[in-house]
Amino acid sequence: MAAISDVNPFVSAPVGDNAFARITDNVSRIAEVERPPRAWYIAFACALGILSIFLGSIGWVVWTGIGVWGTTMPAAWAFPIVNFVFWIGIGHAGTLISAILFLFRQTWRTAINRFAEAMTIFAVMCAGVFPGIHIGRPWLPYYMLPIPNQMDMWPQFRSPLEWDIFAVSTYATISIVFWYMGMIPDFATFRDRATTFWRRLCYGVVAMGWRGSSRQWHRYERAYLILAALATPLVLSVHSVVSFDFATSQLPGWHTTIFPPYFVAGAIFGGFGMVVMLAVPARQFFGLKRIIQIRHLEVMNKVLIATSLLVGYSYMMEFFVAWYSGNKYEAFTFVNRAFGQYAWSYWAMISCNVLFPQLHWFKAVRTNPIATLIIGMFINVGMWFERFVIICTSLTRDFLPSSWGYFIPTKIDFMTLGGSFGLFFTLFLLFCRYLPMVAMAEVKAFHPSAHAHEPDHPVEHTGQAPVGI
Amino acid sequence: MSDSHEPQASESGPAPLHGLLAEYTTTGDILRASKKVRDAGFSRWDTFTPFPVHGIDRAMGIRMTILPWIVLGAGLTGLGTAILLQWWTNAYDYPWLISGKPLWSIPANVPIMFELTVLIGGVTAFIAMLVLNNLPMPAHPLDQVKRFARATDDRFFLLIEAADPKFDADATRALLDSTRPHAIESILEDRKTSDKLPTGIIYALVIATVASAVPFALAAKARYTKSRSTRIHLIQDMDAQPKYKAQRENPVFADGRSTRVPDPETVAVGELHEDDHFYRGTQNGAFARTFPPTFRVDETAMLRGEQRFGIYCTPCHGFGAEGNGMVAKRAEELAQGTWTPPSNLTDQRIRDMPVGEIFNTITHGIRNMPAYGPQIPTSDRWAIILYLRALERSHAAKIADLAPAERTGL
Numbered sequence: 001m002a003a004i005s006d007v008n009p010f011v012s013a014p015v016g017d018n019a020f021a022r023i024t025d026n027v028s029r030i031a032e033v034e035r036p037p038r039a040w041y042i043a044f045a046c047a048l049g050i051l052s053i054f055l056g057s058i059g060w061v062v063w064t065g066i067g068v069w070g071t072t073m074p075a076a077w078a079f080p081i082v083n084f085v086f087w088i089g090i091g092h093a094g095t096l097i098s099a100i101l102f103l104f105r106q107t108w109r110t111a112i113n114r115f116a117e118a119m120t121i122f123a124v125m126c127a128g129v130f131p132g133i134h135i136g137r138p139w140l141p142y143y144m145l146p147i148p149n150q151m152d153m154w155p156q157f158r159s160p161l162e163w164d165i166f167a168v169s170t171y172a173t174i175s176i177v178f179w180y181m182g183m184i185p186d187f188a189t190f191r192d193r194a195t196t197f198w199r200r201l202c203y204g205v206v207a208m209g210w211r212g213s214s215r216q217w218h219r220y221e222r223a224y225l226i227l228a229a230l231a232t233p234l235v236l237s238v239h240s241v242v243s244f245d246f247a248t249s250q251l252p253g254w255h256t257t258i259f260p261p262y263f264v265a266g267a268i269f270g271g272f273g274m275v276v277m278l279a280v281p282a283r284q285f286f287g288l289k290r291i292i293q294i295r296h297l298e299v300m301n302k303v304l305i306a307t308s309l310l311v312g313y314s315y316m317m318e319f320f321v322a323w324y325s326g327n328k329y330e331a332f333t334f335v336n337r338a339f340g341q342y343a344w345s346y347w348a349m350i351s352c353n354v355l356f357p358q359l360h361w362f363k364a365v366r367t368n369p370i371a372t373l374i375i376g377m378f379i380n381v382g383m384w385f386e387r388f389v390i391i392c393t394s395l396t397r398d399f400l401p402s403s404w405g406y407f408i409p410t411k412i413d414f415m416t417l418g419g420s421f422g423l424f425f426t427l428f429l430l431f432c433r434y435l436p437m438v439a440m441a442e443v444k445a446f447h448p449s450a451h452a453h454e455p456d457h458p459v460e461h462t463g464q465a466p467v468g469i
Numbered sequence: 470m471s472d473s474h475e476p477q478a479s480e481s482g483p484a485p486l487h488g489l490l491a492e493y494t495t496t497g498d499i500l501r502a503s504k505k506v507r508d509a510g511f512s513r514w515d516t517f518t519p520f521p522v523h524g525i526d527r528a529m530g531i532r533m534t535i536l537p538w539i540v541l542g543a544g545l546t547g548l549g550t551a552i553l554l555q556w557w558t559n560a561y562d563y564p565w566l567i568s569g570k571p572l573w574s575i576p577a578n579v580p581i582m583f584e585l586t587v588l589i590g591g592v593t594a595f596i597a598m599l600v601l602n603n604l605p606m607p608a609h610p611l612d613q614v615k616r617f618a619r620a621t622d623d624r625f626f627l628l629i630e631a632a633d634p635k636f637d638a639d640a641t642r643a644l645l646d647s648t649r650p651h652a653i654e655s656i657l658e659d660r661k662t663s664d665k666l667p668t669g670i671i672y673a674l675v676i677a678t679v680a681s682a683v684p685f686a687l688a689a690k691a692r693y694t695k696s697r698s699t700r701i702h703l704i705q706d707m708d709a710q711p712k713y714k715a716q717r718e719n720p721v722f723a724d725g726r727s728t729r730v731p732d733p734e735t736v737a738v739g740e741l742h743e744d745d746h747f748y749r750g751t752q753n754g755a756f757a758r759t760f761p762p763t764f765r766v767d768e769t770a771m772l773r774g775e776q777r778f779g780i781y782c783t784p785c786h787g788f789g790a791e792g793n794g795m796v797a798k799r800a801e802e803l804a805q806g807t808w809t810p811p812s813n814l815t816d817q818r819i820r821d822m823p824v825g826e827i828f829n830t831i832t833h834g835i836r837n838m839p840a841y842g843p844q845i846p847t848s849d850r851w852a853i854i855l856y857l858r859a860l861e862r863s864h865a866a867k868i869a870d871l872a873p874a875e876r877t878g879l
Contacts, residue, residue, distance in 0.1 A: 018494070020519060020623035139704050146558055148692070150700075154558035156565050158577040166584040174591040181595055185621065189519070192618040208599065209606030212620045214503075216602040217521040219534045223598035226540050230591045233583070241580055445520040450496055 008037050010287030019449050023291070027186075027438045028193055030286050036433060039285065047425035054419025057412050058133055066136045068412045075395045075407035080134035082387040083417055085242055085263075087127035087424075088168065089383060092235055092264070093271020094120025095175060098182070099231035102224075108299055110442040111292045114186075115282065115431070116275050117179040122427040123274070124172045126420045131164075133416075160244035167241040174234055178227050181220075184210050186436035239267040246390065253333040253394035256321060262314035266386060269307035269353070273379030276300050280373040282432065291438050294367050301366035304379065308357035311386070315350065329399060341406060342393045345385050352382025484657040487610040488514075488630040489641055490617070491650035496522045499625035502648035503528040506629065509644055513633040517611070517620040539597045540590050547589030551582040608662040614654060628656070748847060750825030750832075757825035764851045774856030777849045781841055782857075790814035790860050809837040814857060815864040827854050 010033075014026035061068055071078040094116040101109040132138050144155055144165045155162050187207035194200035210216070240260035247259040276297060283292040322334040337346050356378045360366040365375075396405050431437070444450055493499045499516055506514055507530045516525060525531075559565045560573040570577075599605070611617045611628065620626050627650075629641055645653050702708065713719050719727035731737075742748040747761040760766055779788070787793040792813040800808040812819065819827070831850050832842035845853070868876060 016623070018623055024622045137706070146554060154563045156567065157555040157559050157581060158567055163580040166581045170584040170588040173588060177591060177595045181598070185520070189621040192621045208604045209609070210604065211609060211611065212517045212519055214516040214518060214522070214525050214529055215531060217518065218526050218531050219536055219598050219601050221521050222534050222536045223594045226537060226594045227591055230587045230594070234587045237580070237583055441520040450520065451523065
């Protein structure tokens with residue numbers, strides 16, 4: 001039994017006499033070390049601590065009722081739905097990277113797609129918790145499923161909340177299938193390198209006997225392409241459907257046609273913010289700098305500028321439409337957003353989402369991991385505030401001044417919000433420890449030495465090598 | 470170049486040959502070798518690579534899989550399921566009428582159609598990939614070869630099976646030799662490991678499948694049979710409360726009622742109401758013709774009366790008390806034949822009516838007019854009557870009734 005080591009075992013150069021072997025080693029050794037370095041344990045202990053706060057606060061909410069949150073009329077959605085939309089949005093970047101960039105043949109995605117997909121799944125899990133506990137009786141969500149029940153009635157399929165059930169559960173399922181399928185060849189690599197019986201058994205079971213047959217690769221690639229093609233409209237649909245929860249209501253500030261694209265852009269923006277936030281420490285810590293290069297951070301930061309401008313445009317457009325529509329409730333809502341009781345959250349959102357990301361126009365900033373990390377954090381804060389602004393300003397200032405109010409979160413509100421990060425990071429750290437963090441097979445496939453020097457096939461121009469091995 | 474290993478004979482006699490395995494170090498080599506083997510007309514052979522090698526499908530002559538068609542079928546099934554599900558549940562079995570919209574209108578049903586198409590299509594793509602690829606495949610003769618572990622790392626392998634009709638141990642080896650492999654190895658059939666799932670796992674799966682149907686069977690049974698015992702509620706939701714509700718039978722009391730009547734000899738504090746004139750509008754058993762002395766007739770009372778009349782009486786009797794309020798108008802419009810129109814309160818009959826009788830009408834209601842006693846406090850009822858009297862006067866007002874200053878303003 002090796003003792004927990006203070007030195008990071010992942011900094012040394014990967015071993016292997018060719019590029020493919022070095023890629024394998026670089027990724028596999030992370031899951032193969034007998035004892036990960038002390039920092040992993042510390043991080044994991046923190047994550048578990050925060051997770052226990054999460055579970056504790058949920059237990060308290062279920063035991064006493066949702067009155068322990070600040071959620072009450074008129075802000076009946078408040079934190080739980082803010083958190084739901086926040087987490088589900090985070091997930092979108094993963095699918096965008098794995099599916100949409102795949103269809104667009106963006107080979108740089110191979111360095112980050114695996115853990116972006118993992119991030120998607122964990123974020124969707126965090127998201128799924130919130131509607132479940134927000135309904136107050138978490139043992140009754142089956143009312144929303146079309147199964148015969150003792151009330152002899154069916155769910156109402158023309159409600160966006162019902163669409164949400166289908167959209168989110170489809171999204172979770174397809175993301176897991178996509179993620180798992182992508183990992184099968186890498187599990188096979190782990191299995192074939194395993195030195196102990198249990199590793200061989202566990203990875204062997206999940207690898208399902210994959211041996212890399214070309215006839216199997218052929219069907220595998222087809223299935224992967226089809227899944228990507230299905231996941232692409234799916235990811236666009238999910239946040240559109242989430243936005244319908246708002247847009248199909250009559251509330252000023254919610255009832256707008258710009259919501260679906262605006263939500264999707266925001267989701268991708270927030271999700272990429274989370275990806276860079278995870279990528280920077282992960283590449284540093286797990287010795288993946290050769291695979292996840294500065295170049296990849298730079299590309300993602302460029303995506304962040306683009307999506308930041310998109311959300312900035314949406315914020316402007318909302319104001320324009322409020323004025324142009326001539327609807328005085330709509331106009332009031334937006335003036336109230338910027339200058340009313342929640343103005344502080346509105347300006348927090350604007351500065352985090354629209355102003356700070358503009359720093360990425362400078363190459364020095366967008367190629368600097370620390371700056372990338374910090375701006376990524378700001379974006380996450382900003383995107384949380386975006387949902388807060390949308391939900392709380394509109395609900396507390398609707399048509400009837402007699403039913404106006406002010407939402408004040410309670411301690412438990414903050415515990416469930418903060419605690420959800422515990423769930424996310426616990427799952428993420430376990431993923432880093434036991435699963436292939438980088439899609440090895442895909443990275444190898446795009447490595448220059450994978451492109452055959454065949455006489456009747458001139459070497460394809462692949463541009464820059466996706467990995468530096 | 471080749472460093473071939475001779476097959477190792479096992480204790481129980483040599484196993485039959487499974488095939489010949491050649492190892493290559495680059496994608497170029499495996500592609501060239503594949504073309505040779507393809508052109509030599511072999512059918513039972515395969516290559517094994519750590520990643521999908523670009524162009525190997527063509528080099529091996531792999532034909533396009535039917536997988537996309539399967540997924541198309543599955544996607545259409547998902548679409549059809551969504552259409553049927555939504556139509557059957559919301560428009561047919563349990564018609565859900567939402568704001569008077571049609572029971573079945575496609576646009577609102579599109580999101581779920583889309584989601585189910587993707588869900589069933591996507592999951593099928595994955596399952597079809599596994600099934601067509603014969604996965605899971607627990608064992609394979611190649612697993613006996615140590616070098617083959619690199620097939621998922623950095624090496625490229627080509628296997629020609631002995632079962633191929635064109636296979637000939639020497640000629641095939643010569644063919645492989647000519648492709649300049651890194652190594653060639655003979656693969657024997659694996660007699661020790663079975664490529665079947667262990668029977669224990671199969672039994673466990675069968676039992677789990679059967680067991681998972683049990684809850685559904687129980688639910689179905691409960692649904693279609695009758696039982697005298699109360700239903701099991703794990704979480705009570707306060708739906709069973711140990712208390713008696715109003716109008717329920719109650720064995721505790723002799724009269725069997727849970728609602729108790731007050732004792733005839735008792736009066737609650739402050740509820741004696743002995744002033745007949747004020748509380749009942751009567752004087753010596755007849756309806757009073759004057760306002761009770763405890764009620765102060767002044768401007769405040771008049772304004773209060775106007776406001777309360779506006780709230781409680783105008784919906785039916787109208788602002789002018791002529792019996793033409795919104796409720797009355799709407800009822801006439803519907804013309805259902807059962808409507809008794811509210812009285813015109815400016816009629817001579819009502820003008821001549823003692824205030825005590827109007828008070829009684831408001832308190833207890835009359836014929837089709839409901840009682841407002843429980844809703845309107847006593848002094849407000851008098852205030853309403855005061856205002857009603859003023860309204861009645863205004864209906865028969867003459868110019869001479871106005872103050873001289875106001876007459877000129879008309």
